[in-house]
Amino acid sequence: MTQVDISAAARRDLARQPLTALGLWGLPLVLAMTTNWLTLPTAGVASVWAAALTWMGIGCFINARRCHRLHCAIAAPVLLTGAGLAGAVAAGVFAAWPQALGVVVNVTLVAVAISFAPEFFWGRYGRG
Numbered sequence: 001m002t003q004v005d006i007s008a009a010a011r012r013d014l015a016r017q018p019l020t021a022l023g024l025w026g027l028p029l030v031l032a033m034t035t036n037w038l039t040l041p042t043a044g045v046a047s048v049w050a051a052a053l054t055w056m057g058i059g060c061f062i063n064a065r066r067c068h069r070l071h072c073a074i075a076a077p078v079l080l081t082g083a084g085l086a087g088a089v090a091a092g093v094f095a096a097w098p099q100a101l102g103v104v105v106n107v108t109l110v111a112v113a114i115s116f117a118p119e120f121f122w123g124r125y126g127r128g
Helices: 003-012 018-037 042-067 070-090 100-114 118-122
Strands: none
Touching (some): 018 042, 042 070, 042 100
């Protein structure tokens, strides 16, 4: 990719716009994390996490389409898969496994954090 292409991609990157990044990724994460201090049933907490992970996953999907950000291209399906699994916890699919929601959320968030690593090797923006 040429320098001009990288600059154009960077301008379209929603993660580089502080208020947009806060709204797409920070706010849903904070809202979901606040469920730790509320006395909600597991289904309620799982529903909040499912909504937050969906929100963040859609944000990554949109950003990956806009600027071809490598992290977002990887993180979008990870977040949406985590959202689906959190939804399954909310629906009672994993009722016999009390730690299911914690495992789903933690594995999802760790996988999203790890999805930044390829940018160190292949660059922040893909070819599209």
